[in-house]
Amino acid sequence: MEDGWLARVRQKLTGGKSPAPRDTWPDWYRTYREGYAPLPPPATPLDEISIVVLDAETTGLDVRRDRILSLGALRVTGNSISLADKFEAYLPVPAGFDASGSVSIHGIIPNSTRYHHMDEPTLLASFLQYVGSNVIVGHHINFDVEMINRSLQRHDAEPLWNTVIDTADLARRLRPAGYWTPPHDYSLDALAKRYSIPLSDRHTALGDCYITAVLWLKLLRRLAVKLDGDLVLGDLVKG
Amino acid sequence: MPNQVSYRVYDFLKEIAPFSYLEQEALLQVAGRVEVRYQPPGTVVFRPGEPPRDRFFVVKEGAIELFSEDAEGNELLVERCGERDIFGIRPLLANDNYIFLARAAEESLLYAVNSEGFRELIKEYPRVLEYLATSMAGSSRYALEYRAAHRQERIPPEEPPDLPALQSIHQSREPVVCRANETIIDAAKQMTEMNVGSVVVVNDERWPIGIVTDRDLRRSVATGMVSRKAPVFTIMSSPVLCIERKATVTEIQIEMIRSGYHHLVQTEDGSDKSAVTGVVSEHDLLLLQGNSPAVIIQEISRARTTGYLRELRDRAERLLASYIEKEVAIGYITAVMTQINDEIIRKCIKLGLASMQAEGHGNPPALFDWLALGSQGRGEQLLRTDQDNALIFEDVAANRYNTVKGYFLKLSDYVTEYLNEVGFDYCDGDMMASNPKWCLSVSKWKEQFTTWMIETTPENMLNTSIFFDYRGVWGDGSLPDKLSQHIFGEMEFKNTRFLASLASAALQNPSPLTFFRNFVVERSGEHKDFFDLKSRAMRPLTDAARVLILQAKQGNINNTLRRYEALAKLEPQNAELYREAAKAHEVLTRLRAELGLKRGDNGRFVKPSELSQIHRLLLRNSFTPVKEIQQLLEIRFQLNYIR
Structure with a gap:
């Protein structure tokens, strides 16, 4: 499984070494980076590590222009998803954005009092604290990570350091695209349908997280059958 | 704020007992702490000997199988838990390790409910524990689990297995x-x-x-x-x-x-x-715990003595009290209580048949049915009242008639005696199957009903009002059906006069209120100064319903509420009055049960002074439909000439 492309580019540029903490970093980002523990060895059984399933709802699909509206995350340990240990945060719709389009998709009413809104740095800080050094899993996750990275950069921080796994890639690995499986069949909807996961609460950050988390567990199971053995971290992440 | 995912969990749990007993707030908190567990097929949820780790499980999708292990280590399937089933809760309440092996039979998702908060809730919601304890006591899975759980400590291994049944044990104040x-x-x-x-x-x-x-x-x-x-x-x-x-x-x-x-x-x-x-x-x-109707009915079938039946009927009364208190719909309550009463009657007949056998009288010489009359016949009896019953048997050759009748009279002697022991007092008017007059063959019963319909004396009218609400509780219903067909056949000819007399009988007890809007109380006798709830308020309603439904030729509807419902459909112009009458009857039934439970009698007589303001108001309001329905009868059957 491939790592985040940014991380790889970054590793090439820096020769695989982390740059020294910069003075300009906000405190919360420094805490995150200084506390960052390297990935466990590839032989670590997968059910011994925690991963964080992440989903971001945004004003649109253009990473340069669009902004994050909400962020949801759930931690999966072994075969369990803990609903108590969740992350959920909302941002107000930034000025200059017509939010009506995203309302129809996400059901998020702009600046509604139903949600406890926070500002972007607070959201980033609390998310980094939540995610720590866990592997991040998500569906088409590179988009979500890139949205977060752009946001981090706007606040004088550097990108996420975590290893990232895309459930769409995992699904493709289990059942490559071909005549019977056209490429668009790797959407979350199509996969949820294929692996019989009820599509309730679609297009809320946490609802999508939950669906992705169940998908993740179901896909892992099938990968374990395919590889004929208990999964280790190395089966999913190239060292 | 609870998130969408825990709402989803909440939605799922709120339909499942015992979660259904929790208030929304509390259940949302439980839902928010749920851990969703994915179990691929063949994977183990827990093994025997493992500690329960503060959680129990609800199957969200898939299936989990529970196995026990015998001495040789063979797995025996104990139960298969499907969607919405709960498992793994006993060890938690018992602070004990798992006894069974739980394994996914299919790809499954489980909700692991964090027990830490749940245990706190149990204290606040006694019904939750009640539910858990009752369901565990009644389930063979838990019975097995109990036994396995203390096999090591108590029962020697060579002991033959013996599923602990619910035993009849009385609690003694003074221990023996x-x-x-x-x-x-x-x-x-x-x-x-x-x-x-x-x-x-x-x-x-x-x-x-x-x-x-x-x-x-x-x-x-x-x-x-x-x-x-x-x-x-x-x-x-x-x-x-x-x-x-x-x-x-x-x-x-x-x-x-x-x-x-x-x-x-x-x-x-x-x-x-x-x-x-x-x-x-x-x-x-x-x-x-007040019990569930199912437990009581099951116990009735196991009862061997009338003493125990009486105890069960007492338990049913406690159940009734909790229903009344919780304001459960009267239609439901009467259905449950009627079923329990019927079951008791059937049990008494079985005991009677056994006694006949034991005395060498052998099996019943002919097909028969036991007719419940009056309120039990209408399926409206809540509290134990006097017995009103009769027996009908198939026609037999004339030379055998007396022998056959003799057998059934003797049987009825036993049955009425047993019913009396259960707490259904003998009927003062001797309207019981043990009375030779009311233990008849189909043909004789037909004659009897014909006589009643022709000779409309006041006494016959009283009999009619009791006997016309018969309902078979023993046989296949074929004998009572024959009787019903006969009655409706007869009505083709004797319709008007008979119904008019019946309607007139329904007006025997006029307005329950005096001119000054006080209650009409009894002027003399044992119940002086009491208001007779039954004959002054309920009887006019049941009697009117019977006449009207007979006139409408709907003989198979045997219950006052259902009679008024049917009438409301048949006569849309009077629908509102009928619905009011049904409602009044419901209020009165509830009130009578409430009073009876409070005083330990059948609730028939009430002192106006013992009523609360609200009860007095309810009672008074229920008199309006009584009066109106009486007026309707008067006009319809042109009774102002007769009276």
């Missing part, structure tokens, strides 16, 4: 005790005399050292394994589990679930180093 060296037969005699299910074995200081239950007796003595002359200590269970005298029901329940013991001994200080003060059995707890 005996000494360890008394003979088993003496202990058994004492238990029988005192009518208890267990005896506590004590030492010189009255400290409990063991307990002998009727189950122990059955197991050891009845099977001939131990001599009846042997001292009790050879068969007693020891040590006993003790609890404090002031232990709450909740504590007792938890202790029973934890230990799997069916009897707990109450002592002065809760240890076995102090004097015995009482015994609580699992059975006593079931009694306290």
Whole structure:
């Protein structure tokens, strides 16, 4: 499984070494980076590590222009998803954005009092604290990570350091695209349908997280059958 | 704010008992702490001997199978838990390790409910524990689990398996005790005399050292394994589990679930180093919980004595009290109580048939049915009232008639006696199957009804009002059906006059209110100054319903509420009045049950002064439809000429 492309580019540029903490970093980002523990060895059984399933709802699909509206995350340990240990945060719709389009998709009413809104740095800080050094899993996750990275950069921080796994890639690995499986069949909807996961609460950050988390567990199971053995971290992440 | 995902979990759980008993707020909190567990097929949820780790499971999708292991390590399937089933909760309440192996039979998703918060909730929601305790006591899975759980500690392995059944044990205020060296037969005699299910074995200081239950007796003595002359200590269970005298029901329940013991001994200080003060059995707890109709009906079928039937009917009354208190719909309550009463009648008939057999009278010489009359016939009886019943048997050759009737009269003697022992008093007017007048063949019954319909004397009209609401409770219904066909056949010819007389009888008790809008109270006799709820308010409504439904030729509708419902459909112009009448009848039924339960009688007579303001108002409002329905009868049957 491939790592985040940014991380790889970054590793090439820096020769695989982390740059020294910069003075300009906000405190919360420094805490995150200084506390960052390297990935466990590839032989670590997968059910011994925690991963964080992440989903971001945004004003649109253009990473340069669009902004994050909400962020949801759930931690999966072994075969369990803990609903108590969740992350959920909302941002107000930034000025200059017509939010009506995203309302129809996400059901998020702009600046509604139903949600406890926070500002972007607070959201980033609390998310980094939540995610720590866990592997991040998500569906088409590179988009979500890139949205977060752009946001981090706007606040004088550097990108996420975590290893990232895309459930769409995992699904493709289990059942490559071909005549019977056209490429668009790797959407979350199509996969949820294929692996019989009820599509309730679609297009809320946490609802999508939950669906992705169940998908993740179901896909892992099938990968374990395919590889004929208990999964280790190395089966999913190239060292 | 709870998130969408925990809302989804909440939505799922709120339909499932015992979660359904929690308030939204509390359940949302439970849902928010749920852990969703994915179990691929063949994976293990827990193994025997593992600690329960503060969670129990609800199957969200898929299926989990529970296995027990026998001595050779073979897996025996105990239960398959499908969607919405709960498992793994006993070890948690009992602070015990898992006994079973739980394994996914299919790809499954489980909700692991964090018990930490749940345990707190149990204290606030007694119904949750009630539910758990009752469902565990009634389930063979948990019975098996109990046994397995303390096999190691208590039951020797060579013991034959014996599913603990719900036993009939009375709780004794004063515990029945005996000494360890008394003979088993003496202990058994004492238990029988005192009518208890267990005896506590004590030492010189009255400290409990063991307990002998009727189950122990059955197991050891009845099977001939131990001599009846042997001292009790050879068969007693020891040590006993003790609890404090002031232990709450909740504590007792938890202790029973934890230990799997069916009897707990109450002592002065809760240890076995102090004097015995009482015994609580699992059975006593079931009694306290008000029970479910299903448990009562099941127990009725197992009952062997009228004494126990009486106790069950008392339990049904407690159930009724909780229904009344919770304002359950009267239609539902009467359906449940009618079913319980019918079951008791059937049991009494079975006991009667057994007695006939035992006396050498053999089997019934002809097909017969037992007719419930009056309120029980209409399926409206809540509290035990006098018996009103009759017996009908198929036509037999004339030369056999007297022998056959003789058999059924004797049978009815037994049945009415048993019903009396259960608490249904003999009928003052002797309207019972044991009366030769009301134990007849189909043809004789037809003649009888024809006579009633022709000779419309006041006495006949009274009989009609009771007998016309017959309902067979024993046979296949074919005999009562023959009677109904006959009656409707007869009505083609004797319709008008008969119905008019019937309607006139329904007006026997005029307005229940005096001119000054006071209640009409009885002027003399035992119930002087009491208001007769039954004859002044309910009777006019039931009588009117009967006449109108007969006129409408809807003979198969045998219940006042359903009669008015049907009438409302048949006569849309009067629908509102009929619905009001039905509602009034419901209010009166409820009020009568409430009063009867409070006073321990059938609730028929009420002193206006003992009514609360709200009851008086309800009662008074119910009189309006009584009056209006009487006016309707008067006009329809042109009764102002007759009276």
